[in-house]
Amino acid sequence: MTTKRGRVLAGGTDLFLWLKSGKADVDVLVDVSAIEALRTIDVRDDQVVFGAAVTHAEVAAHREIKALFPALADGCRSVGSPQIRNVATLGGNIVSAQPAADSVVPFVALDAQCEIASSSGTRVVPLEELYEGVGKSRVDATKEIITKIIVKRPDGPSANAYSRISPREAMSLPVVNAASLIVTDGKVIVEARIVTAPVATTPFRAKRAEAFLVGKNPSSLGDLAEAASIAQDEARPRDSLVRGSGEYRKILVKDLVEMTLYRAAERLG
Amino acid sequence: MQELNCVVNGKEVTLRVDPTRNLVDVLRRDLKLTGVKVGCEEGECGACTVLFDGKPVNSCIIPVMKAQGRHVITIEGLAQDGELDPIQEAFIEAGAIQCGFCTPGVVLSAKALLDENPDPDKEEICEALSGHLCRCTGYLQFYDALKIAAEKIAARKA
Structure with missing residues (x-):
């Protein structure tokens, strides 16, 4: 008996097209999108656990997620079109591994962890470590499956925001997108996470900008703007016939990072 | 070939289908529901939109077996007793x-x-x-x- 090549199918909005074009080739598809245990959003006191087969539409419409993680709700609302969002899953967007995936960029800003299951057990890995390259995930969909995406709720007061620029609002890839998280001790910033894409082969963390913000007052707009300038300096967007010149997109990095930091600071109140 | 059981426009349907086909193809060719249109065939244009358990989806990028046990509504399912919706x-x-x-x-x-x-x-x-x-x-x-x-x-x- 020959070994059948199997592969996990979730929403299929990418995979089904790849099968048609020959980019993917399988003998067996295992559809996990209706498994009840993968279909829930569990909001706990210390963390939120997303089943990997939750759809983008479900996250975008979820009242508690909109309040807790507006960056994620806004990112999910930017994916494709309503018809795509009703089908496409969180886990699928991660495994498709596009650097600017609109749900992944905010998830990385929120330091999401993924639980991955295979016949040899389960492991938990930071989402940002799951990118091998553009369109290439370290999750091997022929052998393993993402089961959960876990986001810890920060200890101190925190806020997050997401923004993107694209030619139109639906069915349109981002020219640049960005997500920011600010955590404070009630006075000053103790942790910042700034993610922007597509400016690298993975969602890009502007780590120098993040470090700059630690110890700063979140209501200091000058410091937030300075962090955005540092992020602009760190990012290396390429010239793209589809998305625009690198030079233009570098400016957008500053604008979008600044916008998300301002918005997050505003949400801190 | 696999057996597909679903409800299309309120009627229970049982079909033997090739699971590599997309939903729109089965709706149009096997069930003759040609009100569902095929446009881009890659989930961009929305011409093939049907309701899947009440929610709009692009039936051109739905592998047909995803319809197992689901309620599908096409444009033919909207008019009731000869009266338009x-x-x-x-x-x-x-x-x-x-x-x-x-x-x-x-x-x-x-x-x-x-x-x-x-x-x-x-x-x-x-x-x-x-x-x-x-x-x-x-x-x-x-x-x-x-x-x-x-x-x-x-x-x-x-």
Whole structure:
């Protein structure tokens, strides 16, 4: 008996097209999108656990997620079109591994962890470590499956925001997108996470900008703007016939990072 | 070949299908529901939109076995006893039809929206229809049609 090549199918909005074009080739598809245990959003006191087969539409419409993680709700609302969002899953967007995936960029800003299951057990890995390259995930969909995406709720007061620029609002890839998280001790910033894409082969963390913000007052707009300038300096967007010149997109990095930091600071109140 | 059991336009359906096919192909060829249109065949244009358990999806990128146990509604499922759905009437009144190719999908997205939100504002209408391309560019008439449809549905309930 020959070994059948199997592969996990979730929403299929990418995979089904790849099968048609020959980019993917399988003998067996295992559809996990209706498994009840993968279909829930569990909001706990210390963390939120997303089943990997939750759809983008479900996250975008979820009242508690909109309040807790507006960056994620806004990112999910930017994916494709309503018809795509009703089908496409969180886990699928991660495994498709596009650097600017609109749900992944905010998830990385929120330091999401993924639980991955295979016949040899389960492991938990930071989402940002799951990118091998553009369109290439370290999750091997022929052998393993993402089961959960876990986001810890920060200890101190925190806020997050997401923004993107694209030619139109639906069915349109981002020219640049960005997500920011600010955590404070009630006075000053103790942790910042700034993610922007597509400016690298993975969602890009502007780590120098993040470090700059630690110890700063979140209501200091000058410091937030300075962090955005540092992020602009760190990012290396390429010239793209589809998305625009690198030079233009570098400016957008500053604008979008600044916008998300301002918005997050505003949400801190 | 696999056995598919689902409910299409309120009727239980059992079919033997090749699981590599997409839903739109089975709806059109096997069930002769040719109101479902094939446009881009890659989930961009919305012409193949059907309701899947009440929610709009692009049936061109749905592997057919995903319909197992589901309720599918196509444009043929809207009229009841020979009477058009109020949304269909509204599209005619608003002149929201030109070549007609995108219309079945748009009407179904409109139905999903109005079922959930009987009085949508302009922004909500635009978002709900954002996954549809109309190459005749009759977008403003869609907006008028949905306003008329919302009034018709409210009047029927009153």
